[in-house]
Amino acid sequence: MYAIVREPIDPRALETAIGAHCGRYGGVATFLGTVRDRAADGRPVVALEYEAFEPMALAEFERIAAEAGERFGDVALAIVHRVGDVAAGEISVAVVVAAAHRRAAFAACEYAIDALKSRAAIWKKERYGDGSGNWLPGMP
């Protein structure tokens, strides 16, 4: 289950979407990225503005999920990223992984969020209380 959305992310709905509660899996590992209210230099942050090249980002989500399956076995993944303004404290990204055992669930979840951050065509701009903003450095 892979999506780029503009509305708030509901992690519980993602669990259901991947069948995490169907009885086949013994563990669900979830990572939620949330917007911090302070920049690295301490400035108050009101929101992060996310932007994606959606078809490429979604294709990358699918590749990442396929890789996780090859590496960690029978896992069901949801990868969802929000775009537009995401206020401090809100969820910008969710990776939900169901697996038979917890080791595989944790490993696949961490693998997927790492890969998403370094590979998916998504960008973010920090927005400050005074109305100014700053695109955060990404990975080339």
Next chain:
Amino acid sequence: MYAIVREPIDPRALETAIGAHCGRYGGVATFLGTVRDRAADGRPVVALEYEAFEPMALAEFERIAAEAGERFGDVALAIVHRVGDVAAGEISVAVVVAAAHRRAAFAACEYAIDALKSRAAIWKKERYGDGSGNWLPGMP
């Protein structure tokens, strides 16, 4: 936030309880243990029956959370285990960890569920479709 409960666990409520969306944290790692519908030998499992020595289990949850804080820095944890009958597919245990960065969140979450399974005074009995049951071997 540490609890032994008899009703279904709501992981979203736990996120709120530990302030995961207050803006201070950049990542939330969650582990949900779910009841598998098959035993190790393939027999259909209808439920796991969990039992706890509550005061000792709760004291252990608190110790585990304190240890996670010492090892992984500023983390907020919820550790909640359900007791009584938990049907296949349902959540038996939830560990929710908010941290500034994802590495600490993942590490503390995995540490806490590992420690809970090996140390907390909780037991489980597999219950099969024919009405029979079997206490699962634990750690001495």
Next chain:
Amino acid sequence: MERVRVRVLAFARIRELLGGAQRSLELSPGARAGDVLPALAGEVPALGALADSTRIARNGRIVSLDEPIRDGDEIALLPPVGGG
């Protein structure tokens, strides 16, 4: 000689074998933690085989088998744990 009456809490397999989660038990003066399960095994022989794997908590704290037991103690019999 001082009377030593304790409240026994039993869990999981031990609870089922004992037929209940709680009971009271009178021990000989000078009894130690390791004496509780053998005392019950006189009544429920199957408990004897579990002595090696059972940990004893006295008043909510795990103790060694030579811990002295006092009148009024709460003694919990804990099979190997395995939640999650």
Next chain:
Amino acid sequence: MERVRVRVLAFARIRELLGGAQRSLELSPGARAGDVLPALAGEVPALGALADSTRIARNGRIVSLDEPIRDGDEIALLPPVGGG
């Protein structure tokens, strides 16, 4: 000589510098992927400094800078990514 007109998609900092997420651009015949950003830098000089860090996707697929561009292509200009 064949006309090479492409649709340019710009993201993040590049989009802001260019003043829009999409525009069309006419390139010289024989143009390659690496020619797109310099062509736009003629109009928006600040884009020139971003050429080294920008990846080019041609019709949804990352390509090297010497990839030939065809008329009708969709060329996306991708700054270093960093979601999450």
